[in-house]
Amino acid sequence: MAQILSPLPGTFYRKPAPDKPPFKSEGDSVAVGDVIGLIEVMKNFVEVHADAAGKVAKFIADNEEPVMAGQPLVEVS
Amino acid sequence: MAFSRLLIANRGEIAVRIQRAARELGMTTIQVYSAADEDSLAVKMADKAINIGPPHAAKSYLNIAAILEAAETTGAEAIHPGYGFLSENADFAEAVEAAGLVFVGPTASTIRTMGDKAAARAAAEKAGVPVVPGSAGRVADFAQARAAAAEIGYPVMIKASAGGGGRGIRVVESAEGLEAAFDQAGAEAKAAFGDSGLYLEKFIARARHVEVQVLGDGRDAIHCYERECSLQRRRQKVWEEAPALALKPNVREALCACAVRLAKSVAYRGAGTLEFLYDDATERFYFIEMNTRIQVEHPVTEMATGVDLVREMLRVAAGAPLAYTQSAIRLRGHAIEARINAEDPAQNFRPSPGTVSDYRAPGGAGTRFDTLLYQGYQVPPFYDSLIGKLIVWDETREAALARMRRALTELIVEGIATTAPLHQELVEDEAVRAGAFHTRWLEDWLSSRQRRAAS
Numbered sequence: 400m401a402q403i404l405s406p407l408p409g410t411f412y413r414k415p416a417p418d419k420p421p422f423k424s425e426g427d428s429v430a431v432g433d434v435i436g437l438i439e440v441m442k443n444f445v446e447v448h449a450d451a452a453g454k455v456a457k458f459i460a461d462n463e464e465p466v467m468a469g470q471p472l473v474e475v476s
Numbered sequence: 477m478a479f480s481r482l483l484i485a486n487r488g489e490i491a492v493r494i495q496r497a498a499r500e501l502g503m504t505t506i507q508v509y510s511a512a513d514e515d516s517l518a519v520k521m522a523d524k525a526i527n528i529g530p531p532h533a534a535k536s537y538l539n540i541a542a543i544l545e546a547a548e549t550t551g552a553e554a555i556h557p558g559y560g561f562l563s564e565n566a567d568f569a570e571a572v573e574a575a576g577l578v579f580v581g582p583t584a585s586t587i588r589t590m591g592d593k594a595a596a597r598a599a600a601e602k603a604g605v606p607v608v609p610g611s612a613g614r615v616a617d618f619a620q621a622r623a624a625a626a627e628i629g630y631p632v633m634i635k636a637s638a639g640g641g642g643r644g645i646r647v648v649e650s651a652e653g654l655e656a657a658f659d660q661a662g663a664e665a666k667a668a669f670g671d672s673g674l675y676l677e678k679f680i681a682r683a684r685h686v687e688v689q690v691l692g693d694g695r696d697a698i699h700c701y702e703r704e705c706s707l708q709r710r711r712q713k714v715w716e717e718a719p720a721l722a723l724k725p726n727v728r729e730a731l732c733a734c735a736v737r738l739a740k741s742v743a744y745r746g747a748g749t750l751e752f753l754y755d756d757a758t759e760r761f762y763f764i765e766m767n768t769r770i771q772v773e774h775p776v777t778e779m780a781t782g783v784d785l786v787r788e789m790l791r792v793a794a795g796a797p798l799a800y801t802q803s804a805i806r807l808r809g810h811a812i813e814a815r816i817n818a819e820d821p822a823q824n825f826r827p828s829p830g831t832v833s834d835y836r837a838p839g840g841a842g843t844r845f846d847t848l849l850y851q852g853y854q855v856p857p858f859y860d861s862l863i864g865k866l867i868v869w870d871e872t873r874e875a876a877l878a879r880m881r882r883a884l885t886e887l888i889v890e891g892i893a894t895t896a897p898l899h900q901e902l903v904e905d906e907a908v909r910a911g912a913f914h915t916r917w918l919e920d921w922l923s924s925r926q927r928r929a930a931s
Contacts, residue, residue, distance in 0.1 A: 408829055408857040409531055416663035441818065441827035442643065442668070442862040465512070465531045465858065 402459070404470040407459050409440035411447075412473060413462040418471035421462075423473070427455045440455065451475045477795040479553035480504060484518070485543050486558025486849045490770070491518035492909065494556045497786040506550045508543060510536035512916035513855040517848050526550055528777050531858040537561045538670060540568050543574050554578035554793060563769040564591040564638065570749055580770050580793040581746045582692075592680050593765040594637050594675040600763040603738045608753060608762045610677035621658050626650065626677045631681075632636050634658060635765075638666035642711030644668060647679050659895035677764070682914045683753035685713075686720045686761065687776045688735035691800070693792040698802045699732040700737075700781045703773055707902070709825070714895070714918060715902060716813045717873070718776035723909035726802060729760050736802075738766070747774070747789045750928065753915075772815070772862065775846060779811035779869035810873040812900075816847075816864040818855050819822055820893035829857035833891035838883040842869040842876075846886070855892055863894065873911070881899075904905045 405411065413421040413436050423435050432448045458476040460466050482498045483506040484491045495505040495518065507522030508597035512531035519525040525537040526546045529536035536542065540563055541647045548556060555572050563581065570584035572659040581587070584589035590596045594613040601607055611624035614637050625648070636644030636655055644665030653764040658674065666672040686709065704720035705713040723731065747770050752761040773787050788799060835851040845862035855863060866887065868879040881903045887896055902908045907917065 402644065407827075410858060417666055419663075439667070440857045441829065443827055444664075463534070465786065467630050 400456065401453065401475045403435055403447065403449055403451060403466060403473040403475060405438055405460070405466045405470045405472050405473070406466045407438045407445060407448065409438040409445075409466065409475050411466045412437040412439065412444075412472045413458065415421055417465045423455050425455050425457055429455055429475055447472060447475075449475065477793075479578055479794055481506060481553045482580075482790070483508065483547050483552035484522070484558065485537070486517060486561055486563070487513050487516060488538060488862065489846045490558040490772070491516075492787055492848060493520060493846055495521055495787055496553045496557060497784060497790055498556075500784075500787060501790055503587065503790070506539075506552050508546050512858050515854065517850055517853070520850075524550055531856065533859065534670070539568075540565075543568075544571060547572075547577060552577065554580055554790075555662075556580040556793075557769065559769050560766075564767070566591060566843075569714070578793050580789055582744055582748065583694075586742050586744060587768050589770040590744075590748070591765040592673075593635060593639065594673075596766045597675075597740065598776050599677045599740075600738055600766075602782055603734075603741050605734050605738055605763045606761065608677050611675045612673050614673045617773045618658050618879075621676060622651070622654060623656055625929035628676060628678070630754055631679040632702050632900065634661045634674055634680040635677060636661065636669060636671070637675055638669040638671035639665055642708070642713075644655065644674070645711045656763055673907060679915060680753055680755070680762075683755050683912075684720065685751065685915050686723070686754040687751040687771075687773070688732050688741040688750050689785070690735055690744060690748045690750065691783075691788055691792070691795070691798060692739050692748070692797045692887055694743050694744065696747035696798055697736055697744050698798060698800060698805060699736050700777050700785070700805050702728065702902050703734060703776055705773060706913050706915050707908075708915055709915070710923065713773060714815055715775035715899070715908075716776050716815075718780040718811045719807055720754070721873075722754070724759070725739045727759055727761070730822045734763075743923065745792060747785050756914075758907055760871060766799055772865065773813050774809040775844060775865060775867045779804055779842075779844065780807055780809060781916065782808070783877075807867055807873045810876045811867060811869040812876050813865050813867045814880060814884070814899040815862060815895065816866060816887070816889070816899075817895045818859040818863050818892050819820075819861050821894055821895050821898040823893070825895070826893075827857065827861055828893035829855045831855075832889060834888055834892070836888040837894050838866060838886035838887075840883070841868070842879055844883065845868075849889065863889070866912045877909060887899065
């Protein structure tokens with residue numbers, strides 16, 4: 400079990416745009432480097448890349464949730 | 477419609493700025509805030525403060541229902557929207573008026589016409605104001621965008637209809653890049669303004685950004701001359717001046733007169749800005765958009781004309797006629813504003829939220845610092861990176877540059893990175909000192925500086 404952490408403080412988004420499907424859903428497979436979400440920090444959108452491979456076990460942070468740097472976003476098994 | 481209890485539906489330095497004007501008029505200030513802004517300077521300074529929701533702007537500063545509820549709870553009689561957020565949202569202006577409150581700004585119908593950039597272009601064309609070639613209003617979908625781009629000719633600029641502050645804007649060099657840029661701009665516009673509408677314009681590479689400040693009371697309108705905001709990065713203004721540098725007196729008169737004509741044609745009420753591109757070579761100007769609100773860089777106009785624009789907005793919102801006739805507005809000297817952002821110019825402007833461990837504001841003659849900072853303040857990551865505006869005025873531009881150089885040495889912000897070092901470089905730069913720049917100059921300068929650093 401590995402956790403993908405937020406690289407920055409800000410707002411977490413699971414989708415590339417409000418009317419698009421999420422980058423990853425629970426059960427999806429993840430490769431190192433895959434985009435799993437966006438962090439909005441001071442109106443800049445920064446991609447969050449997976450640093451572990453496996454399957455998405457669960458999202459710990461919700462869409463549009465405020466997050467701190469280092470906060471776990473996703474659990475990968 | 478006189479009022480004495482003003483709610484400020486914004487945050488940061490502009491909330492502080494509005495409170496100051498309101499207090500000078502004897503008003504009670506009511507500050508709304510998100511959970512992330514409980515310790516903000518605006519909240520500390522206000523007579524009353526009320527929490528309107530979580531940090532995410534869509535749930536607080538963009539939440540019309542929560543703001544109106546706060547107004548009712550606190551007995552507010554008027555709402556100043558500041559800039560960004562709901563300031564150019566006609567539905568908000570309408571909802572405020574429907575709740576029996578005064579909206580400090582133009583009417584909802586003026587915002588619809590002039591605040592929607594595509595509709596504003598049409599209004600400008602009708603008033604005989606020259607515009608940049610572009611799409612006929614909003615493009616409904618990507619297919620329309622592609623057709624419009626082909627007709628205008630590349631490079632084109634995609635812009636958010638509801639936009640401002642450089643959000644939702646993309647320059648596209650050729651047809652291949654259009655779809656990705658169209659999607660990104662739409663998403664950014666939706667996130668920033670709650671409206672994904674886009675339009676297209678021909679991209680003019682070497683132009684100056686010149687904008688005219690107007691004031692209206694719904695009956696009469698005047699101008700307070702113009703500003704130049706050519707130093708931009710990613711369409712975000714970085715450094716602004718008043719007056720503009722390259723205008724001959726006859727061009728200045730024509731530009732300002734045409735702005736007033738347009739303002740009068742819509743019976744404009746409040747402070748507004750008409751933005752133009754200006755081409756040095758041809759001495760021609762093209763209307764690009766109108767911002768129906770107070771702008772970030774309004775202080776340079778205040779310094780160069782002596783007019784308190786925010787106070788005047790509040791006065792006319794309360795039903796008073798304009799305090800000035802056109803002939804009473806005089807330009808004197810030169811003003812410069814440097815935007816201080818919580819970004820690291822040495823790390824490609826990486827956002828730098830965090831705790832301000834040490835802080836000292838610049839001061840002295842002809843020097844003004846509009847800011848949200850205080851020592852120990854934690855700059856939140858959820859909002860714009862603007863943390864202060866350093867404004868200087870002096871009799872000549874050369875003296876103003878010397879004053880800016882001096883004031884920058886006094887500014888201390890520790891604990892977070894800021895763009896102050898960038899301004900220290902700019903103030904020494906020969907092209908900046910000569911005023912020889914255009915809207916892409918700063919980006920070119922930054923990339924050549926990066927190359928120099930790498931080699």
